[in-house]
Amino acid sequence: MAPCALCPADNPARAILRRPKTLQPVCKQCFFDVFETEIHNTIMGFGQAEGSSADGKGKRKELFRRGEKVAIGASGGKDSTVLAHIMTLLNDRYDYGLDLCLLSIDEGISGYRDASLDTVKRNAVQYDLPLKILSYHELYGGWTMDRVVGEIGKKGNCTYCGVFRRQALDRGAHLLTVDHVVTGHNADDVAETVLMNVLRGDIARLERCTAITTGGDLPPELDDPEDTKTLEGLLPRTIKRSKPFKYTYEKEIVMYAYFKKLDYHSTECIYSPTAYRGHARALVKDLESIRPSAIVDIIYSGEAMASSIKLLGRRAGGDPGPTNEKKGYTRAPRNSQQKCTRCNSLSSQPLCQACMLLESLNKGVAKVELGAEPSKEKLVGEANGSGAMEKLAV
């Protein structure tokens, strides 16, 4: 009988599991305590390496503000079920003062989402949270993921699903008038994405994928709603999204759900990607088996590398970087935000990506190159001729 490594040494309880993150033998209660406290630390901003400056005097930034209305992105899977449980628990225990609700997106994948949505409905009752379900069918003119896959095949379908879901979450958030959406992305997901972005040379995306909060349209150092001195505080913002499980291991989430006997749906998406992400996923698993902290270490590295992009002076490759000739910092120009001409959502281009993809589906053009900028005249002309999406715009 291994004693719990976290209990008081004079009277330890019997350990019933080995914590995946540290390999310490722990008892059930200590596991719950440590799991919940680490997430609380993340929410309170203690665990944001990205917020720390080199001299360690960086401003600690809490994830939420008191009184915020927060939607929990719920799919019915283990991550979002545990997230709904933990957010309810911590909001109550530490009195965050958050107004919580559940927001679920029905992608229209028969045999997968319909079953998991039943779980979400049960969770809404269990945690006494209001639930809003939005479906691709109603948002995108009848295009469910089953229909999308029927049109374009399995390969590349996640691009459509991801872009549509992002917009659907934004629309749902507007409908519910929430300020913030939290999702159940866990540490394994983030570490995979960090590695994948380095393997494919996408340093700009490395910066975005390591941020604990995206959206809000302002860089973290300027994102202070009480700052009314700058004009930026008055600009419109997209809904903020956060990942409270950013440093939480997938295995621990499963264990927590198991020991807490939470009601979740455990089927993988039937259109789940395997090929590209699979390389990074396999490496992360192998690294974790050698050193359990490797997942958190990769995230720490990803954050530090992302923050190094903004440093002054020479780049690692020898190229000259920004200098300090002018006093103070010069911020890189941000993409000018504008309204999508079709659905009114914020976009960096005349037509948002969701509308571009929808256009390709409606036209029967199965493959659209992401990032390729279509000619403005063509897009505006097409946008003026179609009013279907404008009706759906929130």
Next chain:
Amino acid sequence: MSCGQPAPDETQELPAAVAPAATCVRCSLPPGIVVRTTSYCWEHFHDHFTFAYRKGIDGARTRSRSGRPQDVLNGAKRGTKRSKVMLAFSGGASSRVLLDLLQKNSFTRPDDPSLSNPRFKPPPTFESLEILYVDESGVPGFGPDRTEEVRALVAETPFPFRSIKLESIFTPSTTTFSTSYSTPSLLTSTSTSTPLDPLTSLLSFLSPSTHSPTSLASLHSSLLHSLLRREALSSGCEILLTGETANRVAIQTIAGMAEGRGFSMGEEVGCEWEASEEEGGGLLVARPLSSILLKEVTYYARIRELESLTMRRPETGVEPKKAGIEALVQDFVNGLEANFPSTVSTIIRTAQKLGMRSADERERKVEGIRCPLCGLPAQLGAEDWRKAITISTLSDLKSAAPSSSSTPSLPAPAAAADLPSPEAALAPLLCYSCLLIMQGTLPPPRGAPTPDEEEKVVVLPPYVEEMARRRRRIAEEEEGVVGRRTVSGVEGVRREVEGYLLDE
């Protein structure tokens, strides 16, 4: 979509390898080598390779001509004296090729018949070059001393050769500086009794019974690079050259990320960086081959008939998946590169876009923080961050029950179970990666008697003590900072106002 942003097609496989051309890309000769889908004959490969080398050595060349930043400010060196260079020579193909390239391109003029003015003979790029070989035979598993084999490899070159043992990093030492792994804050102590001999200290520091293979490789690398920098500075060299190829850099990038070295990644894998002021300053560490593939280096060595030693890795007797992070990543990157030849170049292009903390500090004219163990930029508060995200003790949490008041109170993560005197703790000074190594020692083998604290005490190299002392001194000075002015005691105040004082 796991980052909240629309991702490109994640299901898409990497592009399949393109069949190479049947002739050289620049002439009709049959190709000798295919580099990143481009075929070259030997002659045109040589042009391509030399060009890549010149690009890689450009930072060191500029430094040699203009001098150290402080010399440039004084206007003392420009256009007159060149820098002395030290080449870290392992005897492997990469360092042998680098030595050949230096000899041909940076010390003697290449035989180029197309020169418009053959009488024009530019001075060598560098004043002199010293070859330094570090004998690592003291490290368990590294086999016998190969100094004489290495000396024979460079015998025909005109450069002086010097060999030094890795354990000499523990000299000179009049005291024994050690730390205890039994305390999470890594309490240190200095003993004035007779210091241990260097080899015993090395074996204590790199003990396989205390550290995992990953940690051992990392500690070994820290010792090696600290020794190289120290020797370069003590020899009066302003530039230290190492022979890492693009493949090595790509592996170091991924492995470094997995080991938590992201904060100093730019310095670890970049073309060149200014070594710490704490170590004496003014040393440029350059990697001229960091954009050149191992395959190109091997081909060049074969055609030029350059002899080299086969590098040995420590014998662990386990498969790469268990032999440590670097071995695993090497296996992974080599496997990907075999099928997709752009893997290594994509990784290094990503890494080379990173900024460097050392360059940023220089630009902003501030003094940076260095890890006493590896000498690379360190993030202050790494230990607190780790304690918040990976809780390994609940004693402080359980002693402070959660508050039900409207203002939640959380015990600060910095509040550790043990609160050592700050001047004795090493953990708060270390970078995140070194902290992981030093705090993550192996548990005693099952069934073995529990070791007392004495058995967990290891000897640290003297440079760690020196750098730790310097960090603490800076911290103490900063505590006396009020606004932008430093309170420097009565004598300091007197110096400031002495112009107004009258003779008594």
